Amino acid sequence: MEPRVLRREEWDSWYGSLIRAFGGVPEPAEELELFRELTRVDRSIGVWERDGAAEACVGTTGSFDFRMTVPGGAQVRAAGVTMVSVAATHRRRGVLTSMMRRQLDDVRAWGEPLAVLTASEPAIYGRFGYGAATFSLSAEIDTSRVRLSVPAGTDDVRLRYAAPADVLDACESVYARLVPGRPGMLARRPGWERLALLDPESGRDGASPLQCVVARRGGEVTGFARFRVRPAWGPEGAGGTVVLDDLAGLDPATEAALWRFLYDVDLTSRLAVRGRPVDEAWQYQVSDIRRCRPESRDALYVRLVDVGAALAARTYQAPVDVVFEVEDAFCPWNAGRWRLSGDAKGASCERTSDGADLALSVRELGAAYLGGVRLSSLGAAGRVREVRAGALAEASVGFGSDVAPWLPHGF
Numbered sequence: 001m002e003p004r005v006l007r008r009e010e011w012d013s014w015y016g017s018l019i020r021a022f023g024g025v026p027e028p029a030e031e032l033e034l035f036r037e038l039t040r041v042d043r044s045i046g047v048w049e050r051d052g053a054a055e056a057c058v059g060t061t062g063s064f065d066f067r068m069t070v071p072g073g074a075q076v077r078a079a080g081v082t083m084v085s086v087a088a089t090h091r092r093r094g095v096l097t098s099m100m101r102r103q104l105d106d107v108r109a110w111g112e113p114l115a116v117l118t119a120s121e122p123a124i125y126g127r128f129g130y131g132a133a134t135f136s137l138s139a140e141i142d143t144s145r146v147r148l149s150v151p152a153g154t155d156d157v158r159l160r161y162a163a164p165a166d167v168l169d170a171c172e173s174v175y176a177r178l179v180p181g182r183p184g185m186l187a188r189r190p191g192w193e194r195l196a197l198l199d200p201e202s203g204r205d206g207a208s209p210l211q212c213v214v215a216r217r218g219g220e221v222t223g224f225a226r227f228r229v230r231p232a233w234g235p236e237g238a239g240g241t242v243v244l245d246d247l248a249g250l251d252p253a254t255e256a257a258l259w260r261f262l263y264d265v266d267l268t269s270r271l272a273v274r275g276r277p278v279d280e281a282w283q284y285q286v287s288d289i290r291r292c293r294p295e296s297r298d299a300l301y302v303r304l305v306d307v308g309a310a311l312a313a314r315t316y317q318a319p320v321d322v323v324f325e326v327e328d329a330f331c332p333w334n335a336g337r338w339r340l341s342g343d344a345k346g347a348s349c350e351r352t353s354d355g356a357d358l359a360l361s362v363r364e365l366g367a368a369y370l371g372g373v374r375l376s377s378l379g380a381a382g383r384v385r386e387v388r389a390g391a392l393a394e395a396s397v398g399f400g401s402d403v404a405p406w407l408p409h410g411f
Helices: 008-021 029-038 095-109 168-181 192-197 252-263 307-313 362-368 375-380 391-399
Strands: 003-005 045-051 054-069 075-086 114-118 135-142 158-161 211-217 220-230 240-249 268-276 295-298 300-304 320-327 336-343 346-351 358-361 384-386
Touching (some): 008 054, 008 075, 075 095, 158 252, 168 192, 168 211, 168 220, 240 252, 300 307, 307 336, 320 362, 336 391, 358 362, 358 391
Parallel strands (some): 320 358
Antiparallel strands (some): 135 295, 158 211, 211 220, 220 240, 358 384
8 A cells, every 4th residue: 555646537536435435525616627627646646556457546635836925925845735635545654744755755855845735624634743733714794784995095096896717817906916925825727717616506505696896096907896695584684695615806995995895785684604714804804793603714734845945945924043843753854943033134054063942843843934923932832942031922923924924725
């Protein structure tokens, strides 16, 4: 049962094994076809077991070749780990460990300093060095009772309905302009723009087909919202729900205009929001945050595959000069002491024999890497040990990000 690179003709059985591990419910045909096209078979791994003359797939994993924004605005190569499964009949036999071992060796050989994933079960991936680095916000907003206070210029924004496919290029242009400004965002690879247009009826849960509104300011497209409407009627009248899929704006007025529109859709009294940035401005524009029922949950998990290259690729919001004693049993090439020196202009990170200032595992470095998790919080949790007094506060401030990191879509 050695893991090996997938062959294109094996994709159906490989992907079928994945679907079975996630409950066995078939995906809509258009979604299945899109991921068939997006799958990088040369970056995908299967574990196969022979039973007589037949082979059965008992483990799957793969990765996409992304570029992810890090603090400072650089777009760093990152392996987007995905499609991880082990057949229920083959648990506790080392299948997952063997795939993670092969995958991280490959990622290192490809020269990609980061690996990232979204976890179906968060407890699985810590032992392989992944730390929860970004969080996302969900809300159920009672728009019948919550009012929105908007900034100056909002009334200058003009909105119009458009078929989502007809304005896809304009929406992608807005997205691309936002990518460098927020850590965790992924530069769109060819084909991934189609993900936003997937609209199978089976996934609507009683809501309308996908709708789109485009925002213009000064003749330029400055934002968009994609959403569905789920009608509902009761004794007191209409009480439908607007279900937000995606929203982006290039300036505060555009964002506010789009949120105000969603609040005011006819025959609705609720706005359902999923997977938004935790620092998004609408939270500070509402009249009653309690009636928005905000909830935060883990999103992107980050793993430093090459500690030196990863830490040197980002900038630091305050000067840092610190020696880390890094524990990394799964990728031992990272273990040992590293001196990080950097500021808002750039950084270097090299091997050193100097004494350690902070001791931690690569998992904690991954959690703090995008600036959304403070090293001082990890220290308070007992996961970072301060060797030199003051080093933890210095590093924690430097690693921070003024903009909360955010993963815009799954993969």
